[in-house]
Amino acid sequence: MIKMIYEKLFSAYGEQGWWPLLDEKFKLSYHPGDYSPPNSRREIFEVWVGSILAQNTTWKVASRALINLAKAGALNPYSIIEMDHSKLSELIKPAVFLNQKAQYLKEISKFFISLKGVPRRDELLSIKGVGDETADTILLYAYKVPEFIVDSYTRRILKKFKLIKGDENYMEIKKLFEDSLPSDYKIFQEYHALLVEHGKRYYRSKSPRDPLLSDFHGDIH
Numbered sequence: 001m002i003k004m005i006y007e008k009l010f011s012a013y014g015e016q017g018w019w020p021l022l023d024e025k026f027k028l029s030y031h032p033g034d035y036s037p038p039n040s041r042r043e044i045f046e047v048w049v050g051s052i053l054a055q056n057t058t059w060k061v062a063s064r065a066l067i068n069l070a071k072a073g074a075l076n077p078y079s080i081i082e083m084d085h086s087k088l089s090e091l092i093k094p095a096v097f098l099n100q101k102a103q104y105l106k107e108i109s110k111f112f113i114s115l116k117g118v119p120r121r122d123e124l125l126s127i128k129g130v131g132d133e134t135a136d137t138i139l140l141y142a143y144k145v146p147e148f149i150v151d152s153y154t155r156r157i158l159k160k161f162k163l164i165k166g167d168e169n170y171m172e173i174k175k176l177f178e179d180s181l182p183s184d185y186k187i188f189q190e191y192h193a194l195l196v197e198h199g200k201r202y203y204r205s206k207s208p209r210d211p212l213l214s215d216f217h218g219d220i221h
Helices: 002-013 041-053 059-071 077-082 085-091 098-114 121-125 132-143 152-160 170-180 185-202
Strands: none
Touching: 002 170, 002 185, 041 059, 041 098, 041 132, 059 085, 077 098, 085 098, 121 132, 132 170, 132 185, 152 170, 152 185
C-alpha cells in the first residue's frame, strides 16, 4: 500500500525537486530530476538552517526567514554564531518561535563548524533543537542518507486511510515507510516532497477530502 500511494502521487504530481536552494538573486530554486544538490558546504548548511526554520510552520513562511538571512549575508555558521541574539531573532521573525529558533541556529552552527564528514543520526539528536524530523531532514536532503521523514501531513494522510491508528510514535511510522520501500534516498526525497504537496492541497482542514487517494483504505499488509 505504501508503494501504491507513492506511485499514485508521483503519477499525479511528478518530480518535486526538493530541497529548494537559494540562487544568487535570493530566489528559491527547485531542481526536479536532479538529485545532485546540495553541491557545496554552503548549500549543505543552508539545508541545516532551513530544517530549523521550518519547524512548526510551513516552508513558505520559513523560506522568508531564510531569504532574510541570505540578504543580510548571514547564511553561514560563523555569522550566525557571532550575531547578536536579538538581531538574529529579528531576521528570522517570519518563521515564528524566533527566540527559540535563534538559539537553535546558534547551536547547529557550532556543531557544523566542528563537523567532519557526514553526521550520525544520534549526533544530530544530541544538538539542542534537533528532533527526529529535523535530524532526518538534514540527513536525507543535505547528505543523501536514506532516512525517511515523518511530518504532520504524513500522519494525517495515513490516518485518514486507516494505515495508522494515529497514536504511533515517530519511529514507528518511519519504520513503516522504510520497511516498505527500497532504501533509496531519491525515492525518500520524492515521497516526502509528494506527501507535502498533497497535504498542502487536501489536508489543511480538520476534515480533509481527498479525491486522489480515495480508493486507498485498510491495513497496509
